[in-house]
Amino acid sequence: MGGREPNTALSRLLAESGWTFSQFAMAVNRVGTESGAPLRYDDSAVSHWLDGTIPRKVVRPFILEALSRKLGRPVTYEDAGLPSPALGTTTRPDTLEGLMELGRQDMDPSRRGVLGAGLFSVALTIPDWPDVVGRLTDVQIGKARRIGYREVDAVAAMTEKVSELDDQFGGRAARPMAAAFLVNTVAPHLQADAPDDVRKSLLSTTSDLLYLTGFMAVDEGLHGLAQRYYVKALELAGAAEDHLTYCTTLRGMSLQAVDLGHSSQALRLANAAAAASPNAGPRMRAFLAGQQAHSYAATGDRYNALSFIKEAEVAMDRAESRAKAFGSYAPSSLAYHVSQVRYALGDKRGAVESLKESNHLRNSHYRRVNVRYNALLAERQLELGHLEEACTTFDTVLDDYPLVQSGSADEKVRNLQALLKPHLRNRVAQRVYERSLSVSA
Template sequence: MPATPNDQLRALLAEARLNGAALARAVNQLADENGMSLAYGRAAVSQWLRGSHPRRPVPQLIAEVLSRRLDRTITPDAAGFGNGRIWTGGPLQYWTDDPLKQLAVLAPSASGSHLGLEKLVYSKAALRIPAWAEIAVTAVHDHGGEQKEHVGRAEVAAVAAMADMFAVSDALTGAGPVRPAASGYLATPVVDWLHASAGTRIRPSLYSTAARLTCLCGYLCFDDELHGAAQRYFHVALALAAEAGDPTTYAIGLRVLSMQARRLGHHQEALNLAHAALQTPAPAPPQTQALLHSEAAVAHAATGDRAGAQHHLRTAEVRLECDSRPRIAVGTYHPADHAQQQATAHSLLGERPTAINDLKDSIRRRSAVERRARTIALADLAELQLACGRLDQAIETWHLFMDNCSTVQCGRVRTALRNMRSSLRSHDGYPPARVLLHRTAPTDRPNGGT
């Protein structure tokens, strides 16, 4: 039986003024943003128009391309790719989708695998997030008493302790070994406790602590470059923070969404989210205030606003003077983090020599536990040194990166390794560069959970 032509897709392409080749290029580019590798051409689009249905996540990628082009949400169904599946990875619809059910969907299977997370597509439309003032009076889900189990302070303390442990583990080894365990713990027993009955003082604390753990799970996905999954965890963290009545954790959630958006090139959306995070009403601890201002600084730098970046960097530094104790946990911030954010802002503003000095300061300040941050900072430093024409310094720094990267398992480190090879290929006639390239060969193997 011949396939039915996809008239919905044809109409949307006409409205978006896209031909087949342009859609294929856009899908390939969006796949790259999401850590996937696709090589579609015009012939594939012709097949889609004739009624062929590509495998997931290609319909989601097509829908996202059209959504961005038309500045409205286009679902796979609306693009003619309806298949009746119960969950296609669409962004959380605030206060309608149950956040606890979303956590169950995102959890690893009984075998411990996360099959499907890599097929979740990052949504630009899902960056339109209400500020705290807009959601503070919104009705939310009431899960209290859905199970007979009663929870108390012990469960809240357990979630907080496990969140700290997972954060330290990620700092030491990267997301690869940590992500399945953290998301599995969040799905069971934490979701069960969120369904249980609790006192009026316990329930907000439990939801707030769970929101921070959810935010950490999102960051673990971000660290492994699973951007669609990371975004969904961040959304659920916001929903849990809203149910807890916790504007500080809500602000932290907005901040990580801003960071992710900026890293993916959505600079104006990142700036909007960073400012929304600063507009939450509750007084946050000094380190969290510094964290929020530093992200606003980087977001301003990404848009070319030097004055705005400098203002927020200074404000972050002042806040940090009130409490600069190093601690690894969701919402904390210390001098090594600040030096890293300064480096990012200066690099975005084209001030590479200053960024190099800031990165060196950040690396020097990192504790032995912060191996993942140090490893990524070394890769960033080498790239900046190479961009400034300091090839020998870059090679020396990349050797330090190599000393660490075999013990850090995450997508960002694997990408840094690929970028290093790509950067060095044009210098392979230089013996020190050739030695370094040869050193990288044994470490080109899969690691850590993706």
């Protein structure tokens, strides 16, 4: 065996997981597939790893991610008895350098495939508020020129405009614009000289833009890329001492995790967002409590799910009328969270009623959200056996769908097509199915 030592650390983790060799191999393959690198490992590969064969460098993060998801905690290279990447690949770039590199990659159409292969990691290190608050030195690296509030206002206005485009047309249309703006306009502003109050305002508005860009990456299904944008948003929010965007970003990361089925990670992030905003106003409190309720429901904790959804409802009743242009929380959003809690706790009929209420309350301006939530409503109506009602809902989805460039909307339409396929003897179902094929083509 060439003097190889058995990997006892990996053996201990495997024993703790309760997986068989085949189950471990399948879990690693699944993570690889999510990341755009399909694998075909079987139990013999696991046996070799435990005997001391070092997995390929590209596979090692997938092994750690699979174990992290199973065990519900981050698993490091050392924990698994695997060699760490070279120091050069783990050294964290400074805030501005990392922001520019991220934006440049996202601007380049030739890089889209690489970005899509980014790994969504439950073991991602999330900087806590004390780790990022007030740290301005990373972005105070140039004195090329001086900026003022005019430049800050321009960044805020552009962020609001991109958010409006995302709401109407989807993240695939708006995100490249946001990435180009980050690189070509915002990064030079961050390198310029400015008074402290202007710099903090610029950092805060840039954090908003980074959060929004990450949110749009989630919409396109680029979950690893979204995490990278979200972490940058946390760093700049801390540098600006902006609790609101810091908590909003953590809450967005929780939403991403729960939608991907990582309920424990979603709950950790939702609770971290709430803990980092002890003096939140009523709308922000509703915003955070709604996500906590959804996350608790996803973990099966009925008591806390119902407690937090009640807290969200009470806070919404007291909420102020004004909120941010994005990241805000409205009665329609609360109704959506009520629906998710009801569904996770087994009340499918109640979930359908709450989704209908959410759709009724939501402004038609939010076309991308309308497509997603109506598609979800149609799925749940089908689960209840309400075929023709689901077809009517699907028809409303198809009215807006051609105008939206959204990976999540694409996925919803494909899923509805698959769900309708067994019912094509029904004339209504056949008509809507054929319309969906025509629209999606």
